Amino acid sequence: RLFWLDLFFLVLVLGLFAGVQAGGIAFSGQERTVFFFYLLFLVLLLNFIYLLGQLTTMLVRFRKTFFLWFFVVWFAIIFLLPELSRISVFRKSQSLEPAEKVNLEKFRNLMAMEKEFREFLKANPSTPLDQVRRMQKKFAVQFINSSYLVNTGLELRYLRKVGNVIADHERRSVFFPTTYYLFLSGEASGKGYHGYLDFMDYIMKLRNRFMQFYLKRRYLEPDSAVESFVKGSENIFRSRSRLPRSYVAGVLVTALYGAALLLLAFWSLQRQVRRS
Known part of the structure; x- marks a missing residue:
């Protein structure tokens, strides 16, 4: 029955999958590879749930109290454990420094630089226009070499903390099939935690390019024609489908759980046959 279930x-x-492709949706080679590896894990997960159910039926003849407790454990494994894992990572993320606080600190760094420039103009109201422009250029260079680097450092530190929470969640998810299913589904669909890290990294690189573009156009080429910084679809981030580094470990752990349940079910069946 397990063979026919897997085959079906x-x-x-x-x-x-073939129907979706026939409908005009094309998948890249990487996306197809991720899909087939994800399908392999789904088959193992299906076997795990089926064998867990088979073991439950083998234990029906035991005392009702034992069977009731086993059913409670089965329900917790399939439904409650993944939800508890999700709540755990949410609580850990709450302990991180809020992104709004990081942004506020970055804003204060920028305002401090602007305040310094305004105070200079107030103290020297008769400063010639060409000197003001030179001061603006100096201000921009100073911002890049000081406040901008400080702000970038704040962002990198925040991303490292987020990455540590994600890595810890990934390690804990590997230890059970249902929790790893949720983690793997997110990564395979492109909506996972690592996709968020990629998005933040993309935004930081794009902003760095914009700062260089702005300074060049504003101070080095002030008479150049107006040109859009964004080219093509650069303002759209496309999260890619991926397999996490823990995929092999997750597959092996799920296969081991399935093998253990198969042996337990076979052992229980043998005991029942001998008694009969």
């Missing part, structure tokens, strides 16, 4: 599931999923 594979035919169904592959048929749907």
